[in-house]
Amino acid sequence: MDTGIVGGSGYGGGELLRLLAGHPTLKVRTVAAGSRAGEDLSTVFPHLNTSGTLAPSTPEALEGCDLVFLATPHAVSMALAAPLRDAGATVVDLSGAFRLPAEVFERWYGMDHTAPELTPAVYGLPELNRDAIAGAGLVAGPGCYPTATLLGLKPLAGLVDPASLTIVGMSGSSGAGRGLRDNLHVSHATANTAAYGAPTHRHTPEIEQQWSVLTGADHPVSFTPHLVPQVRGMVVTLNAQLLDATAPEAVPAAFHDAYDTEPFVTVVDGWPESTHVVGANTAHVGAAVDPRTGRVTVSCAIDNLTKGAAGQAVQAANVALGLPETAGLPTMAVYP
Known part of the structure; x- marks a missing residue:
């Protein structure tokens, strides 16, 4: 399943790339970024041992993706969610843009909500909301x-x-x-x-x-x-x-x-x-x-960064798409 990541130069994007490298079904097709678009992934994240050029954060760059993760600032998520959904992609957002009703978001985050019709999206904590996540087109990943x-x-x-x-x-x-x-x-x-x-x-x-x-x-x-x-x-x-x-x-x-x-x-x-x-x-x-x-x-x-962000986003995507919930997700930690 072709997968896109927006915000691919941040910590959340890097963690998504690490986890999806071992996913049996979700295959990364496009990695997009804002100010670092055009750079090579091997420069942005040397620890991933991967390469490829970061695309611009536009709907056009993500064309053909069945699933898109938005590891982006709130405003970017607001701008991208609707066109990506209109193009048929399942969207899992890691920002706070769609967790709350628009008026509550505006009061606590101090910024206008530009996509109020999408709020609140399905809350993406599977242990609380698994049935609602199944089949959802827009999932709001919880905060850590x-x-x-x-x-x-x-x-x-x-x-x-x-x-x-x-x-x-x-x-x-x-x-x-x-x-x-x-x-x-x-x-x-x-x-x-x-x-x-x-x-x-x-x-x-x-x-x-x-x-x-x-x-x-x-x-x-x-x-x-x-x-x-x-x-x-x-x-x-x-x-x-x-x-x-x-x-x-x-x-x-x-x-x-x-x-x-x-x-x-x-x-x-x-x-x-x-x-x-x-x-x-x-x-x-x-x-x-x-x-x-x-x-x-x-x-x-x-x-x-894992259960609190990228890992949970993958877990929610698995549920939304009807895949095994544990696919691609480690349960053994790195210690010490």
């Missing part, structure tokens, strides 16, 4: 923080007070993309940890939207992300008050019921660690109840 958060939250729906939720996220610097910023310089980021974006981080409404789907009611959440001194990987830890009717033993049972048959989610004893998921499309989840306070703590570790 919402992915880890929602995998931790799914088993808790109905067991906790949904208004009591607090979330703390920790991510490596690759989550900010390939662009340069002062706080990402080695001299600053090395041995430094800092909160950022709270209380208005753009992933907050995405978490709230899906938490409301899980609980059946709208509830605001408190979310505080942190930048930690590592390149890849993230851990999200959340805490909530158990309902009076929830027995402590119901919590581990709920996690095993939710995930023991999932190919990419593992319920671990103890607490997940980010180094155990690097390079894999896996999520490790751990939970514990504090009988003293009646609260539950859940932690989830993912690779922000």
